[in-house]
Amino acid sequence: MSESSALEAANTFEELRLAPELLAAVAAMGYTTPTPIQREAIPLVLAGRDLLAQAQTGTGKTAAFTLPLLHKMKPFANTSTSPARHPVRALVLAPTRELAIQVYDNVAMYAKNLPLRSTVVYGGAGMQEQEAALRAGVEVLVATPGRLLDHAGNKLALLNQVQFLVLDEADRMLDMGFMPDLKRILNLLPAKRQTLLFSATFNDEITRLANSFLQNPLKVEVARKNSATELVEQVAHRVAEDDKMEALLRIVRVRGLSQALVFTRTKIAADKLYRRLQRRGVEAAAIHGDKAQVDRLLALEGFKQGKIKLLVATDIAARGIDIAELPCVFNYELPYHPEDYVHRIGRTGRAGASGLAVSLVSAEEDKLLAGVERFINRKLEISPLPSPPPPPAPARPAARPEAADAGSTAGTYARGRRGREPQVCALFLPPVRPAQDDGAHE
């Protein structure tokens, strides 16, 4: 039993005794009940304790640290135009730009009724706008570590008044090699502060990080150790590498999925799958570390708006993606690190919704599968691929003339406009446009 469970659990946000401005913001978001991590963490943060929290993205962890910190900063809220009246009081470190932006968006929403300023700084974007925001003064600074150090080096991010430090997705920060940056940042912060560490997974490295960053922390866990979220239905199919795209499209059709996030291990594999999907007329996009920031944001936005049906992503690029009601995640390739499996499937089945995680496992991936199974402490049964859906009722010839000569795949696919690869129809009905030829060879 965690120490925190000794506290009386709150069933409403009002019972958490948050400031009325925050309660109004929460109500405006439509949240009525705190999630388990919020119930556990908020009273402890309000009480001033350091926290070691195990919670995956999707559990409501952002509000779990943002709401109590804003509550504690309320006495400092002011409308003065003087930058000196708006020192950085809360610093939130996140591993990726996407997560940093998402956390910042949340902070801005929860703080909208309080005169507290916030901003976000991350690499891969221009310095000027970020510098202007820092010069004007902000109470809450959300940052990726490298860019924060740039601004600190230029004396624009002054961290000597930080009272609250949050390390979000700490395991990922370590995976990405941020430990040296974190240590440098730590040296810029006052020793007397409150520190909250959130991590989806715990291991010895996280414990070492906690020992050097936190003081007498309380541990909060909302899921069993390293357990994959239980709301997610997890299925695995045996599929040869070359047949994976067909299997993906078939499952999407048979299950009637409106959208899915599709994980590959590498940037090259992500690009390759993206191009093949595009040639099939599927509305797809790819995000990975080599993509320009603006392209990544556009792809995410398109996905959130439903314009993009399949978003192909590498593990790092997908960190922190928060899409309400994402129905399905595909492990097109199993991850090298078993904990990434947990991160991946945590993208679906969010905040109480059920989700589906489908792994397409080739014979070469059996070792990776065994690693995942050890990590989640459960066996993933390999089930046969679903049968192709029955042919649709014949379309009126004038409406879709190309369906008439669909050959052996009739009913599942209509032939592509250029006759090279069959084009997916039904669910993914792409806008009628010529497939792009990007000259890629597979």
Ligand code: AMP
């Ligand atoms: P997070 O784990 O912070 O990424 O949050 C996951 C999702 O849950 C986000 O879309 C939040 O907006 C949403 N959320 C956070 N708190 C609540 C709540 N108490 N009730 C319902 N949804 C929530």
